[in-house]
Amino acid sequence: KMIASQQLMKVFVTRRIPQEGMKVLSQSGIFDVQLWDSNEPVPRVELLRGVAGAHGLICLLSDKIDNEVLDAAGTSLKVISTFSVGFDHLAIDEIKQRGIRVGYTPEVLTDATAELTVALLLATARRLPEAVEEVKNGGWSTWKPLWLCGYGLSGSTVGVVGLGRIGLSIAKRLKPFGVTRFLYTGRQPRPENAAEIQGEYVPLDKLAEESDFVVVSCALTPETQGMCNKDFFAKMKKTAVFVNSSRGAVVNQDDLYNALTSGQIAAAGLDVTVPEPLPTSHPLLTLKNCVVLPHIGSATYATRGTMSVLVANNLLAGLKGESMPSELKL
Numbered sequence: 001k002m003i004a005s006q007q008l009m010k011v012f013v014t015r016r017i018p019q020e021g022m023k024v025l026s027q028s029g030i031f032d033v034q035l036w037d038s039n040e041p042v043p044r045v046e047l048l049r050g051v052a053g054a055h056g057l058i059c060l061l062s063d064k065i066d067n068e069v070l071d072a073a074g075t076s077l078k079v080i081s082t083f084s085v086g087f088d089h090l091a092i093d094e095i096k097q098r099g100i101r102v103g104y105t106p107e108v109l110t111d112a113t114a115e116l117t118v119a120l121l122l123a124t125a126r127r128l129p130e131a132v133e134e135v136k137n138g139g140w141s142t143w144k145p146l147w148l149c150g151y152g153l154s155g156s157t158v159g160v161v162g163l164g165r166i167g168l169s170i171a172k173r174l175k176p177f178g179v180t181r182f183l184y185t186g187r188q189p190r191p192e193n194a195a196e197i198q199g200e201y202v203p204l205d206k207l208a209e210e211s212d213f214v215v216v217s218c219a220l221t222p223e224t225q226g227m228c229n230k231d232f233f234a235k236m237k238k239t240a241v242f243v244n245s246s247r248g249a250v251v252n253q254d255d256l257y258n259a260l261t262s263g264q265i266a267a268a269g270l271d272v273t274v275p276e277p278l279p280t281s282h283p284l285l286t287l288k289n290c291v292v293l294p295h296i297g298s299a300t301y302a303t304r305g306t307m308s309v310l311v312a313n314n315l316l317a318g319l320k321g322e323s324m325p326s327e328l329k330l
């Protein structure tokens, strides 16, 4: 028994994930899988303990994989497979230096995340949470011409910050609502993606000034951190709606709060915040014109199941020295 377990490669999984993925790991027959068997994040000390001597690590966006974790893992660690497309929680330079390969989950969550972003945009623009609340609290007295009015997409200009997989998928879904113009920004033009929505590549300033809806779908990088700040919101239209489903840190939340309370912008919908969870006492949660969701972009049963299988297959291929279904180029 001892010998058999010594031959198995140790894999640490930092959270309970859908069974489909766990099955792939167990059926491979080559892993000794150690699972943090909980729906809550693994405490840091348990993460450090769990990765020790591991060959593979399956982690989540809530696990910060930095030097300390890599040191705790030691030289056995060959593959990190993250249950996310975002990889801002991984110390990429360090990981690369150590020759560790990284798997992630692009594409499979694009539709679900785009769909949720459209839902959030509509809920924010048409004030759905506020309206539902009025029905429940007796605020609905009669049909009123001036009550609970919002902003529609028909004839609007939408600005997409980061026209990548998800950004394009959001834009394609918004187009049939009658959007007449798409603007987008990024590090360089993306003519192929832009052609699908007749998108115009513009500087961030122009996007802020001319959009009726701003949708943020870029990666979080040192460059994009805090990019949506005071100056950005000051350039937006007073009637514009801001939506972020990328990472919370792309937005300066204090500046967003000021923009929302001073009437500089009309409303904001956020699927992502800093920190997560956002404390229930956070000022943004006191605002009727701010809709906050608990980071549920990819949360459909099917998508999470598919993600878990991809995460397992990435790990499996990586540890066998094969090409992964979705390997992050470091």
Ligand code: NDP
Pocket (backbone or CB within 6 Å): 085, 086, 087, 106, 107, 109, 113, 161, 162, 163, 164, 165, 166, 167, 185, 186, 187, 188, 189, 190, 217, 218, 219, 220, 221, 223, 224, 245, 246, 247, 271, 272, 295, 296, 297, 298
């Ligand atoms: P992609 O890599 O396809 O797209 C990322 C985009 O970010 C690219 O279009 C890139 O544009 C843009 N970008 C990078 N740097 C900048 C910059 N300095 N300024 C403006 N744009 C920039 O990734 P996905 O579309 O698959 O995912 C995007 C992000 O969405 C993920 O990184 C993740 O953080 C988040 N996400 C959130 C989810 C949720 O649950 N809310 C679910 C899934 C993902 P360019 O290269 O042209 O600069």
Ligand code: DGY
Pocket (backbone or CB within 6 Å): 061, 083, 084, 085, 086, 087, 105, 109, 297, 298
């Ligand atoms: C990601 O994959 O980066 C999302 O934030 C969660 O699916």
